[in-house]
Every structure is written in C-alpha cells, then in structure tokens.
Amino acid sequence: MSTVLTMAMPKGRIFEEAVDLLRQAGYPLPPEFDESRKLIIDAPEAGLRFILAKPMDVPTYVEHGVADIGIAGKDVMLEEERDVYEVLDLKISECYLAVAGLPNGHDQRVAPKIASKYPNVASHYFREQGQQVEVIKLNGSIELAPLIGLADRIVDIVSTGRTLKENGLVELEKIAEITSRLIVNPASYRLHAARINDLVERLRTLVESKEEGQ
Amino acid sequence: MSKPFVFEKPAGMRDTLPAFYQNNEDIKNRIKQEMESWGYQFIQTPTLEYHDTVGEASAILDQQLFKLLDMEGKTLVLRPDMTAPIARVVSSSMKQVAYPLRLAYSSPVFRAQQREGGRPAEFEQVGIELIGEGTASAEAEALALMSEVFKKSEIASFTVAVGHIGFVQELLSEILGNDDRAADLLRYLNEKNYVGYTSHVKKLPLSSIDTQRLLKLLDLRGGIEVLEEASSLNPNRRGQQTLQELKNLYDLLEDYDAAQNIVFDFTLFSHMSYYTGIVFEGYGAGIGAPIASGGRYDDLLSRFDRKAPAIGFAIRMDYFVEALGKKKDDTKRQCILYTNERRKEALKLARNMRSEGKRLVMQNLSGVKNVDEFSKRFDDVLYLIGTQQGEDFS
Numbered sequence: 001m002s003t004v005l006t007m008a009m010p011k012g013r014i015f016e017e018a019v020d021l022l023r024q025a026g027y028p029l030p031p032e033f034d035e036s037r038k039l040i041i042d043a044p045e046a047g048l049r050f051i052l053a054k055p056m057d058v059p060t061y062v063e064h065g066v067a068d069i070g071i072a073g074k075d076v077m078l079e080e081e082r083d084v085y086e087v088l089d090l091k092i093s094e095c096y097l098a099v100a101g102l103p104n105g106h107d108q109r110v111a112p113k114i115a116s117k118y119p120n121v122a123s124h125y126f127r128e129q130g131q132q133v134e135v136i137k138l139n140g141s142i143e144l145a146p147l148i149g150l151a152d153r154i155v156d157i158v159s160t161g162r163t164l165k166e167n168g169l170v171e172l173e174k175i176a177e178i179t180s181r182l183i184v185n186p187a188s189y190r191l192h193a194a195r196i197n198d199l200v201e202r203l204r205t206l207v208e209s210k211e212e213g214q
Numbered sequence: 215m216s217k218p219f220v221f222e223k224p225a226g227m228r229d230t231l232p233a234f235y236q237n238n239e240d241i242k243n244r245i246k247q248e249m250e251s252w253g254y255q256f257i258q259t260p261t262l263e264y265h266d267t268v269g270e271a272s273a274i275l276d277q278q279l280f281k282l283l284d285m286e287g288k289t290l291v292l293r294p295d296m297t298a299p300i301a302r303v304v305s306s307s308m309k310q311v312a313y314p315l316r317l318a319y320s321s322p323v324f325r326a327q328q329r330e331g332g333r334p335a336e337f338e339q340v341g342i343e344l345i346g347e348g349t350a351s352a353e354a355e356a357l358a359l360m361s362e363v364f365k366k367s368e369i370a371s372f373t374v375a376v377g378h379i380g381f382v383q384e385l386l387s388e389i390l391g392n393d394d395r396a397a398d399l400l401r402y403l404n405e406k407n408y409v410g411y412t413s414h415v416k417k418l419p420l421s422s423i424d425t426q427r428l429l430k431l432l433d434l435r436g437g438i439e440v441l442e443e444a445s446s447l448n449p450n451r452r453g454q455q456t457l458q459e460l461k462n463l464y465d466l467l468e469d470y471d472a473a474q475n476i477v478f479d480f481t482l483f484s485h486m487s488y489y490t491g492i493v494f495e496g497y498g499a500g501i502g503a504p505i506a507s508g509g510r511y512d513d514l515l516s517r518f519d520r521k522a523p524a525i526g527f528a529i530r531m532d533y534f535v536e537a538l539g540k541k542k543d544d545t546k547r548q549c550i551l552y553t554n555e556r557r558k559e560a561l562k563l564a565r566n567m568r569s570e571g572k573r574l575v576m577q578n579l580s581g582v583k584n585v586d587e588f589s590k591r592f593d594d595v596l597y598l599i600g601t602q603q604g605e606d607f608s
Contacts, residue, residue, distance in 0.1 A: 064332060065502010085406040089413075181409055187497045187504060190375045190479065193435060 005048055005188075005195055008062055008070035010055035014180050017092040018071045022046075025202040047195070059084055059183060068188035069196065074178045075157055079118045085189055087200055088182040091207050095159035097121060097175040102146050102168070105153070115145035116155040125155065125175050143167040226327040226335025233543045238338075238535050241367065245340050245529065246320055248363050252355075254318035254342050259299035261322075265289035271298040271517050273487045278325045280335075292324035297488075297514065297526060300343050305520035313346020313522055334532060341508070341528030345515065348523030350459060353492055353510065354466035356525045360496055360506055361472040363529065369537050370499040374475050375435075377482030377493050378460060379509075381444065384453040385431065389424050399428070404483050408432055434480035438464055444480060463492070488514045494527070498537035505533040549575040551585070552598040560598045 009018055019033055027046040032038070041050045053061055053070075059082035061067040070084075075097055077086060097118070112133045116122040119137045126133045136151055138144075143163055145151040157178060158164060164171060182203060184196060223229070230238065246256065262282075263269065266289070269279055274294035282290050293299055296319045304315060320340040327335050342359065344352050357374065364372040382403065386396040395418070402411035415428045427447045434444050441457050441464075449457070460478065467473040482493055491510035498505050508527025515522040548567065552560035560576060567574050575592070579599060582588045589595045 063502070065500075083406070085408060086410070087408045089409045185502045186406070187502050190435070190477065190495075191371065191373055191497045191499065193477070 003047075003192055003195060004042075004044075005069060005192060005199070006051060006067045007048055008051050008053050008058045008067035008072075010058050010071055010073070010076075010180075011052050012055060014055060014071065014073060014093045015052075018090070018180065021090060021092060021203065021206065025199075025206045056080070062183050062185050065185050065187060068185050068192060069199070070183045071180055072183050073157075073180050074176065075118060075121070077181060077183070078124075078176065079120045081120070082183075083186065085184040085186060086181050087184050088204055088207070090180045090182055090203065091211065093178075093180045095157045095178045097155065097178060098158045098171050099125075099153055099155055099173040099175065100143075100146075100158070100164050100169045100171050101153035103170045105146065112153070113151040114153050114155055115142055115151035117142060118155055121175065122155040143169055224335070225331060226333065228334055228336070234535075236543060236545060237541050238531060241535055241538065242320060242338070242340060242531060244367065245363050245534075246318070248366060249318045249340075249342055249359065252316075252359055254316045256318045256320065257300070257303065258319070258321065259293065259296070259303060261292060261324075262290045263293050263299060263302075265291045267518075268293060268298045268302055271301065271488075271514060273298075274325055278328060280324050280326055293321075294325050295323050296321055296339055296341060296528065297343060297511065300345075300526075301514050301518050301524075304345055304522075305515060305518035309520060314352070315345045316342065317345070318342045338531035339528040340531060341506075341526060343524060343526035345524040345526075346522040347525070348512065350462050350466060352523075352525050353463050354470060354472075356508060356527055357463075357467060357476070357494060358470035358472040360494075360508065360527050360529075361467075361470075361475060364475070364496055364498070364506075365472075367534070367538060369505070369534070372475055372496060372498045372505075373477060374494055374496045375477050375479040375482050376460070376463075377479045378456055378491060379483075379489055379493060380491060381449065381453055381456045382431065382480055384456070385427070385447065385449050388450045388453070389420070389427060390418070403481065432481060434478070436477060436479075438478070440478040440480070444478075460492070492525075496529075498533075501533050501537045503530075503533060505530055505537055545573065546593045547573045547575065547591070548594040548596070549577055549589070549592040550596045550598060551577050551579050551582070551589075553579050553600065555601055556598040563596070563598070 009015060019029060023029055027043070027048065029043050029046060030041065033041060039052050041052070043050065051061065051067055055073060056076050058070040058072040059076060059080045062070040062084045063082040071090065073093060112131070113136055114122050114126065114133045115136045115138050117138060117140065119135045122135045123133070136145070142154045142156045145154055146169060147167060153172065155175065158171060161171065182200065189196060265281060269291040272294050279294055280292040284290050300317055300319065308315065318341065320338065322336050322338050324336050327333065342356065344356055357376070361374060383396070383400070386399055387393055390396045399411060399414060402414060411432070412429060415425055430447055434440050441461055445454065445457050464473060464476065467476060482495060488511045489509040490512045493509035494507065495504035496506035506527055506529040508525070510523070510525045512523040515524055550560050550564055564574055564576050579585070
C-alpha cells in the first residue's frame with residue numbers, strides 16, 4: 001500500500017451506488033463520504049484518495065492523469081471519447097440513451113433539429129442513420145425543447161421513462177444501453193498495475209456474484 | 215472572430231521563460247550526451263514538409279496536422295513527428311550511406327489541439343532511429359538506451375511496458391479465422407474499451423476454450439512470466455515465434471542490465487499506425503501519459519523507396535522534465551555596476567571573469583533606475599563606481 005490511488009467519483013445520481021459498491025468490495029470509506037461537501041476526501045485505510053467531480057468531467061480528470069481511476073457512465077464515455085481504459089462494467093445506474101419526441105410530431109424536413117446534453121452522441125447516431133440533423137446543446141431539462149418548439153426531437157438518457165411520459169413525449173428509438181464503468185488512466189494502468197489489478201478484480205468478483213444472485 | 219489581444223498566442227503554443235529554459239536545456243543535454251555516447255549522430259530536418267510525403271507517411275491523424283499552402287498552392291505541414299522526416303532523409307540525402315544507420319534528433323514537433331487546452335500543440339522530442347537493422351540486438355539496444363536515459367536521470371519509479379503488434383493480431387485471426395471479426399475486436403482493443411471487447415467476445419459463437427483464450431488476452435500484463443501465460447493461450451507458429459523473440463529480447467536486456475524496469479504488456483497498442491513489431495512506452499511517477507514511446511516500423515522506409523527494417527523511440531521533453539520535478543536554478547549570475555570613469559577597468563575585469571566561465575552582466579549605473587531592485591537578481595554585484603580604485607563587494 002505504498003502508493004495512494006486517486007479515484008474520480010461522479011457526484012449525483014451514480015455517487016451513492018458507487019460508494020456502496022466500493023464498501024461492499026471491502027474498501028473502508030470514511031463516514032464523511034455521506035454528508036460532506038468536501039471535494040477531496042482521503043481514505044488512508046483504503047489507500048485511496050477520492051475527488052468528487054461532475055459526472056461529465058470524470059473521464060477528463062482520468063485522461064489527464066490527475067486521477068488514476070474513475071467511475072463514469074457509459075453515456076459520458078460515448079460523449080467525451082477520452083483516451084482512457086474502460087476496464088469493467090459495474091452494472092450500476094442502469095438506464096439507456098434514446099431519441100424521444102412528441103407523438104405524431106412532424107420533423108422539419110429541411111433541417112431537423114435535435115436538442116441534447118450529448119451533442120456528440122446525437123450527431124454520431126444520426127450520421128450513422130444516414131440523416132443530417134442540426135444539434136442544439138442544452139444542459140438540462142431537455143424535455144422542454146420539443147414542447148416549446150426549440151427542437152423536433154431530443155436525445156437523452158431514460159431510466160424509468162416517467163419524465164418523458166409526464167411531459168407528453170414518447171420514446172422513438174433506443175441508442176445504447178448505459179451502465180457505469182470503471183475507467184483507468186493508461187499510464188497509471190502500468191505504473192500501478194498491482195494496485196489497480198487488485199481493485200478491478202475485487203470489483204469484478206463482486207459484480208459477478210451479484211449477477212449470479214439475481 | 216474577434217482580433218486576438220496582444221498577449222494571446224495560438225492554442226497550445228507556449229513560451230519558455232529563462233528558469234524553465236535552462237532546466238530543460240540541462241536535462242536535454244544530458245539525454246543527448248547519452249545518445250551520442252552510444253554513437254548516434256544528431257541531424258536536423260526542416261520544420262515544413264510536404265503533406266503528400268511526410269504528412270501522408272506520418273502516423274499522426276490528419277486533423278492534428280497544421281497545414282498551410284506554399285506559393286504554388288501545394289499543401290505543407292508542420293512536421294508532426296520526426297520519424298517520417300528521418301525516413302525521407304535516409305532514403306534521399308543519405309541514400310549512399312550503407313545500413314545500419316544510427317541517427318538522433320532533438321526537435322520540436324507540432325500537433326494541433328483537437329478539443330481543448332491543457333496540452334501543448336508544439337513540444338520537443340529527443341529520440342533515436344536505428345535503421346537497417348532487423349535483429350533482436352537492435353531492439354535490445356533501443357530499449358536499453360531508453361532505460362539508461364531514464365535511469366541516469368533518476369526518473370522516479372520508471373517502468374517500460376513492451377508489447378507486440380503481431381502477437382495479438384495472429385491470435386485473433388487464428389481463433390476467429392476471419393479478418394473482419396478480428397478487426398472488430400482489434401477496434402475495441404485500440405479504443406481501450408475492454409468492456410466492449412469482453413461482451414463482444416461473449417456473444418461470438420466460439421468454443422468455451424476459445425472464448426477464454428480471447429478474454430485471457432486482456433490479462434497479459436506483467437513480468438517475464440507473462441510470456442509463459444501468453445504461450446499457454448496456444449498461439450499459432452508465428453505467435454510462438456514472437457514469444458520466443460520476446461524471451462530472447464529479455465535475455466539480451468538482462469545482459470545490458472536493463473531488464474529490471476521492463477514489463478510485458480500485450481494490450482499495449484500505440485496510436486502510431488506504422489509500427490509492425492514490438493512497441494514500447496516509458497512511464498514515470500506522477501505523469502499520466504507515456505514519457506517516451508517507440509517501436510519497430512519495418513514498412514515505413516519502403517514508402518520512401520529505400521526498404522529497410524527500423525526501430526526507434528522518442529522522449530517527450532515536457533513530460534520528462536515534469537517527471538523530474540522542479541529543480542532550483544543554481545546557476546550563479548554576477549554583475550558589475552560601473553560608472554563611465556571606470557568603464558575600462560570594468561571591461562578588463564569582466565573579460566577575466568567571463569574567461570573563467572562566470573556568467574556576468576555589465577551594467578552602466580546610469581542605465582538603472584532602481585539599483586536595489588536590480589541588484590537582487592544577482593548572486594554577486596561588484597560596484598566600480600566613482601573615481602577611487604579598488605573593488606567593493608556588496
């Protein structure tokens with residue numbers, strides 16, 4: 001336990017599930033994890049240091065090497081396309097990326113407009129479908145866009161579908177299944193191979209035993 | 215687009231100020247000395263090359279190339295790496311010199327920022343190319359020289375990962391029997407997407423043994439025992455041959471006393487597409503990217519019509535210096551402050567001190583507004599002021 005690994009954790013939706021998972025994998029995390037507003041939390045007994053980041057930023061910290069490892073949603077990985085290893089599917093925070101719109105909505109035929117928090121994913125997806133669209137980047141409450149005429153359709157993550165339903169939108173196409181992933185910086189992967197392999201194996205065993213238990 | 219402010223530079227372009235420059239030069243000179251002592255000769259190539267020659271041959275993505283047009287409308291690039299230009303030189307101006315050739319370089323290269331700041335678009339590389347030598351000895355020499363540079367500079371916990379492009383390709387196409395399917399898996403490996411690789415492998419209609427062989431591939435990282443593990447995956451004859459070559463390489467490195475920091479890693483894929491055999495990267499504590507990288511490229515020279523096997527590596531000076539940490543600038547600087555009456559005396563003194571190798575500033579007192587502030591910049595200030603003879607040290 002000579003080196004302390006720095007781990008970038010996503011604040012918000014995924015955070016609690018990720019913390020649970022680490023505790024179950026046998027990492028003693030301090031109680032301040034649950035209420036603190038600190039952005040850097042040391043867990044010396046676990047040989048880990050955590051940085052708490054916006055989910056969309058986790059791969060950035062890991063790519064630049066200021067964090068050795070991180071937990072990031074596949075949605076973020078697809079959007080950001082960072083140069084990091086995606087080593088393990090943690091099978092938490094399951095949801096999916098989808099295209100949604102108004103029922104019986106008519107696209108503008110010349111330049112269909114798509115609103116999304118994931119402009120990269122959206123434009124890749126529609127190119128693959130052979131459609132030219134114009135993507136409008138929004139930072140939240142994406143469902144608003146088709147309702148008030150900013151865009152024809154949206155690309156967003158869906159977990160229960162409740163938000164879509166309550167706003168009178170329907171899911172049109174599924175783009176990709178999303179779960180959280182363990183990601184690793186390429187240089188750290190080799191420099192701290194033993195520590196990182198151990199962490200990956202512990203989490204892998206845990207995730208697999210949970211799968212079988214289901 | 216608004217006009218840039220006077221203090222702005224193009225994205226990724228950086229200034230080097232005196233303290234950093236000195237430190238960088240000192241470190242670089244030590245690296246160059248080591249390379250020279252192994253008989254490598256330094257050369258320089260132009261900053262601008264044709265897109266059709268060096269630009270095309272380079273492994274750097276086209277969108278990362280800085281391009282401009284010359285007077286005839288031909289597309290030029292700022293050289294994005296040094297390997298392609300050296301291949302050009304070796305096949306033209308040095309065509310008459312017989313192989314093997316040992317060449318070295320120390321030059322800035324240019325790669326445009328793709329998405330955001332935080333990474334330089336111009337950085338210095340110091341490296342070597344050993345051209346016209348296809349043997350394991352050449353590979354051992356390149357790796358040993360790189361290790362020696364890291365060792366002598368005392369880069370903390372340096373590690374060199376060695377992989378092989380051929381082994382993975384052979385194993386994949388042997389198990390899958392069809393290049394398209396192998397290509398799918400290679401793409402996942404290239405993207406570092408092990409989750410995607412694993413789930414794709416599990417979906418393929420394969421025997422459970424073959425599935426295990428493909429999954430095990432991801433674990434082929436570690437010491438010399440990894441070669442055994444790789445061999446137990448039962449690769450074909452060419453795969454076994456590759457493993458034998460790597461074993462042989464390891465033995466050679468032991469002779470060089472350079473095997474301690476070597477790890478094998480069959481998951482190592484370089485972003486440089488021209489590599490054909492072994493690939494390697496050097497890492498150091500605290501740096502989240504390879505400090506040095508290299509490999510064998512046996513097909514590049516034939517693009518310039520002088521076919522030859524070759525191997526080389528490049529060290530990124532910015533990461534290398536960063537890995538060594540901040541060093542205090544201990545260069546002593548002295549100053550003579552003089553007045554007109556004693557100029558001749560001051561000049562004589564300065565000449566003597568400079569010939570002794572001291573770094574000495576001569577400054578006429580009348581040209582300085584704030585003497586106290588100015589003097590602080592020097593380790594010693596000698597005042598040759600007024601009409602009386604003699605030296606005063608402050």
